[in-house]
Amino acid sequence: MKLQGEVAFEANRETVWDALNNPEVIAKCLPGCESMEPAGEDVFEAVLKFGVGPITGQYRVTLKITDKNPPQTYVLQVDGSGKPGFVKGQGSIKLQAQDGGGAVLRYDGDLQIGGLAARIGQRMIGTISKQLTKQFFSRLVEAAESTTEDSQDSPQIPHPSSNFP
Amino acid sequence: MTTMPPASKQAGEKWVGRSVPRREDLRLLTGRGRFIDDFELPQLKHAAILRSPYAHAEIGEIDVHAALELPGVRGVLTGREVAAMSRPFAVGVSPAPKYYASAVERARFVGEPVAVVVADDRYIAEDALELIEVDYRPLPAVVDIEAAMAADAPQLHEECPNNIYSQREFVYGDMESAKKEADRVVTGRFLFPKYGSTPIETYGVIASYDPFADQYEIWSNYQGPMVGHALVAQALGIAENRLRWIIPTDIGGGFGIKTGLYPYIALMAMASKRCGVPVKWIEDRQEHLIASATGTDRLTEMEAYVKSDGTILALKDRAIDNTGGYIRAPEPGCAYRSIGNHTGAYQIRNLEREVLVVGTNKCLTAPNRGYTCQHLYFSLERMMDKVAAELDIDPAEIRLRNFIAADQFPYKTATGGLYDSGDYAAAFRLALQRFDYDNMRQWQKEARAEGRLIGIGLATVVEPSVTNIAYVGLAKSYLERRKEHPKSGSGEAIMVKMDPLGKVHVIAATNPQGQGHDTVISQVVADQLGILPDDVTVSNVLDTHQRLTSITSGSYSSRFSSAGTTAVVLATQRLKEKLFRIAGHLLDAHVESLQNDSHKIFVREQPQRSIEIRHVAGTAHWNQSGLPEDMDVGLYGVGFYNMPTSEPPTEFDQVNSSNTYGFIAEVLMVEIDPETGALQFLKWVSAHDAGTVINPLLFEGQLQGGVAHGIGGAIFEETAYDENGQILTGSFMDYLVPTSMEIPEVDMIHQETPSPLTALGSKGTGEASAMSAPAAIANAVADALRPLGIEVNELPLSPNRIWHWIKDAQSSPSQ
Structure with a gap:
């Protein structure tokens, strides 16, 4: 399925770019992220937990950042599987500085979900994927802005792993 | 309690043609039906199947260690073991893609079996599935009929370039003249979807391997035809008499979908042999919907050559079917099954037809x-x-x-x-x-x-x-067919026997799935013998070791009311001939002069010269020396009926497909x-x-x-x-x-x-x-x-x- 959208940040482009490249921030923003460990340059192994309809479970996912062009674009590749099935996808992220400060992020991705979750949760997959994507970016907005306000503290984001349909 | 209406019919009135209520219903409606899941064998264990989540993927290592360590697990069977223990299933196309009961090196549709776990109960087996680690390497998939034939399409089988399993062209009549004579050509392009009839009861198999006799005992709600029995025996590499196959009386619907069940029979037979225990597997609804069988989807392009008055002179068409990740018998029947009635109810004498059967990464098909x-x-x-x-x-x-x-x-x-x-x-x-x-x-x-x-x-x-099973031959040309043994037939067998008190028992293997065969058999026998349906009991179990069967046995293509009932009539007539010969012997009368009512046999012209049917039957059983000298003992009749119109295809590809x-x-x-x-x-x-x-x-x-x-x-x-x-x-x-x-x-x-x-x-x-x-x-x-x-x-x-x-x-x- 296609995942596309636009997110506005009050934080400037460089701050957002840093957040997008900070594994700790990403781990906290990723819905259902139970752990995330580096596994090479710009490669991370994460354990995500989420549910599609009645099918809930853990996925071991590899996140890989490629085609980096700081502080404007990168491509994120996602590949993983778990008992409920598999996820596979890739998406581009484009950051644009706004005239009055702040930045706009455009994402454009294609996600495949297979296995039990796809077969049983078919009606919900689209909605849930979009919802999870929105959650990720709204948390990223918070994270980037809290970094701007107080660059000493790590972002104050509630751990999200139980927060799912 | 009786299920029959009171015998209020008039003398001479027949039972055939009457709405006799189904004798099966009381049993079924009170939960006393005996379906595949109701059966048990001693020491029975339970299987669950691990299935591919990918539409198309290479299968690397399968790590079963953790699954084997789970308490209660009896063993695991993987695709590579299936390939070592069996041969690919035979199918009527050449070259044939290799189709085993499980994916071996590659999975070709979502839901294809990859491994089987056998455990003390189904819960443990299902838990163990989650402990199996499979190294899948996903490949690009193709699902669309036309895309499958494109040059750059992912290739499913190296034996089948462009994913084409079967392709043939036919011309019947005189197309050239018809095209010349036509005033108009009307064209159409039609897409028929893939769907199945979702019987209420899903599949089920019980398999038990006896290593001492080197024999398999199978229980299953397989629908027929018994071509499936031959295919499984061949896949397992055993003689057919070492594969006993029993189909319970009650099946919760088939609709042709259950003709596609036999690979699971082979799979469970191997699981039983591998794990050394009898194994039961009952398909769940999800398994059924993703991986059992549906009808094919089909793309048809058609041209009709017509006269201005509406007369249709000729049809030209091209139909492409899609049997999914493999082609499984009776496919490619989808493309040939209806050939005899291809022009429908109309007098259309000219036809040009191209058929293609292709493969895509979808689940397999069945009739x-x-x-x-x-x-x-x-x-x-x-x-x-x-x-x-x-x-x-x-x-x-x-x-x-x-x-x-x-x-x-x-x-x-x-x-x-x-x-x-x-x-x-x-x-x-x-x-x-x-x-x-x-x-x-x-x-x-x-x-x-x-x-x-x-x-x-x-x-x-x-x-x-x-x-007429001959139709599958059309997948090959006349020259190819000529090198093989011809195939044809539609036979059905029935035995009718009479007990010493004159009541009748019918031994059938018509394999009903809810159609009410036993009710119909009792009506037909009652008419033939002039007795009441209530005097007829029926045992309807298909058992390859204990019933008369043939390759065509089973219940499919609406064969019972034609072929089945005719076999019942033949068997009953043979029983009746014997009964009358004994009665003639006892009454010292010519057989031709005899007639019967529901109780006695009598001389037509002298009704007082009579003998009760039960006394005739009693003689056959209790006083065997009282029979005519040249007569075998036993009071029964066997009817084995094959339609005389079931012949192999001609050299011009004409075939009476039904x-x-x-x-x-x-x-x-x-x-x-x-x-x-x-x-x-x-x-x-x-x-x-x-x-x-x-x-x-x-x-x-x-x-x-x-x-x-x-x-x-x-x-x-x-x-x-x-x-x-x-x-x-x-x-x-x-x-x-x-x-x-x-x-x-x-x-x-x-x-x-x-x-x-x-x-x-x-x-x-x-x-x-x-x-x-x-x-x-x-x-x-x-x-x-x-x-x-x-x-x-x-x-x-x-x-x-x-x-x-x-x-x-x-x-x-x-x-």
């Missing part, structure tokens, strides 16, 4: 109720309406002008079908009359003027029954809500001619079921995939089947034109409107949407699809 006749008639009957529209002739009239006439029967079609009997025009006129066709057309005009979307749909089709041919006329009216796209039935008349109706109650049951499946295929059902081969319809949330609320009342008309080929004049009617309703409903929807300039060339006609058509039509500039 779904109607076995592609619904596909054929969807395109043929849509074409009839297109021709009618093109020539501005009423769609009812165009059919009447092209029908085979009543005095032309038996009628040999251009493709070799031998239609045994019929009067199509009479049955169709009855339906039109009951529908009040002319007035309804007038009313439709008025309603249209008010802006209502009202459509009238017709379909007039031939219903073939009793497969044996008895009925007729169906659908006349129905729908209204479409332009705001929602929802379809409502306003009126439906369905006329059927299946020869003699043996039991009107059962007959109507079959017709109602056919209507429901036809509506399912027309409006609701589709086994849908996304472009990556992920199945989207894995539960009844997404795979929609009609419920009783969606089935309208259908006004049924029975016309009876007896078949000359069967003892009772009966024909099959089990497919019924499942093959004609999709065409008729599509024609009705097309008629309703014609004012908007919308064509209907695909199914299912879901509200969503119709709504989009309406919106597109309304927003297009021409409107």
Whole structure:
């Protein structure tokens, strides 16, 4: 399925770019992220937990950042599987500085979900994927802005792993 | 308690033709049916199947260590072990892609078996599946029929370039002259979806391997034909007499889907052998929806060469079927099964036809109720309406002008079908009359003027029954066929025996799946012997070691009411001959002079010279030396009936693919809500001619079921995939089947034109409107949407699809 959208940040482009490249921030923003460990340059192994309809479970996912062009674009590749099935996808992220400060992020991705979750949760997959994507970016907005306000503290984001349909 | 009505019939009145209530119902309705899951064997263990989540993937290492360590697990069988323990299943195409009971190096559809766990119970087995680690390397998938044949398409099997499993071209008649003589050519392109009939009872297998006798005992709700038994024996590399196969009396629906079950039988046989225990596996509903079998999807392109008066001189068509990740027997039957009746109810003498069967990353196919006749008639009957529209002739009239006439029967079609009997025009006129066709057309005009979307749909089709297995031979050319042993046949076996007190027991292996065979058998035997149905008991179990069976045994292609009942009559007549010979011996009378009533046998001219039937039967059992000298002891008759019209294909590819041919006329009216796209039935008349109706109650049951499946295929059902081969319809949330609320009342008309080929004049009617309703409903929807300039060339006609058509039509500039 296609995942596309636009997110506005009050934080400037460089701050957002840093957040997008900070594994700790990403781990906290990723819905259902139970752990995330580096596994090479710009490669991370994460354990995500989420549910599609009645099918809930853990996925071991590899996140890989490629085609980096700081502080404007990168491509994120996602590949993983778990008992409920598999996820596979890739998406581009484009950051644009706004005239009055702040930045706009455009994402454009294609996600495949297979296995039990796809077969049983078919009606919900689209909605849930979009919802999870929105959650990720709204948390990223918070994270980037809290970094701007107080660059000493790590972002104050509630751990999200139980927060799912 | 008796299930039979009181014997209120008049002397001489027959049981055949009466609505005798089903003797099976009390058992089934009180939960006393015995289905596959009700059976147990000593030490029985339970299996669960690990299935591929990918539509197309290389399979690397399968790590089963953790699964084997789970307490209660008895063993694991992987695809590589399956390949070592068995051969690929034989199938009627060459070269044949390798198809084993499990994926071996590569999975080719979502849900394909990858490994089997055997454990003390199903719960443990399912838990153990989660402990198996499979190294999948995903490959690109293809799901679309035309995309599968493209040069850059992912290749499923190296043996089958361009993913083509079977391809043939046929020409019948004189196409050149027909094309010259034609005034117009009308074309169409039709897409028929993939769907299955979802029997209420899913598959099940119990397999037990005896290492000392090197024999397998199998229990399964397999539907037949017993070709499956031969295929499994061959795959396991054993003689067929080492594979005992038992099919319980009660099966919760089959609809052809359960003919596709035999690979699981081989899989569980190997699991039992590998793990050293008897194994039971019952398919769950999700497994059924993603990986059991559906009918094929089909793309058809058709041209009709017509005269201005509406006469159809010739058809040219190209049909592409899709049997999924592999091709499994009886496929490629999908492309050839209906060849004998390809020109339907019409006198079309010339046909040019190309068929292709391709592979995609979808689940496999099996004969779904109607076995592609619904596909054929969807395109043929849509074409009839297109021709009618093109020539501005009423769609009812165009059919009447092209029908085979009543005095032309038996009628040999251009493709070799031998239609045994019929009067199509009479049955169709009855339906039109009951529908009040002319007035309804007038009313439709008025309603249209008010802006209502009202459509009238017709379909007039031939219903073939009793497969002649010869048809599969058409997948190969005459020259290829000539190198092989010829195949043909449709045989059915029945034994009837009489006990010492004159009561009758029938030993059958007709393998019913809810059709009420035992009730019908009791009616037929009662008539033949002049006794009451209640005096007849039936044991109907297909057991390859204990019953008379043949390759064609089983219940499929509506064979029972034709072939089955004829075998019952033959067997009963043989029993009766013997009974009369003994009676003649005891009465010192000629056999020809004897007659019987329900109690005694007597000399026709001297009724006082009589003997009670039970005394004749008693003699045969209790006083065997009292029999005529040259007579074997035992009081029984065996009937083994093969249709005389079941012959191998000719060198010109003509084949009588079925044996008895009925007729169906659908006349129905729908209204479409332009705001929602929802379809409502306003009126439906369905006329059927299946020869003699043996039991009107059962007959109507079959017709109602056919209507429901036809509506399912027309409006609701589709086994849908996304472009990556992920199945989207894995539960009844997404795979929609009609419920009783969606089935309208259908006004049924029975016309009876007896078949000359069967003892009772009966024909099959089990497919019924499942093959004609999709065409008729599509024609009705097309008629309703014609004012908007919308064509209907695909199914299912879901509200969503119709709504989009309406919106597109309304927003297009021409409107």
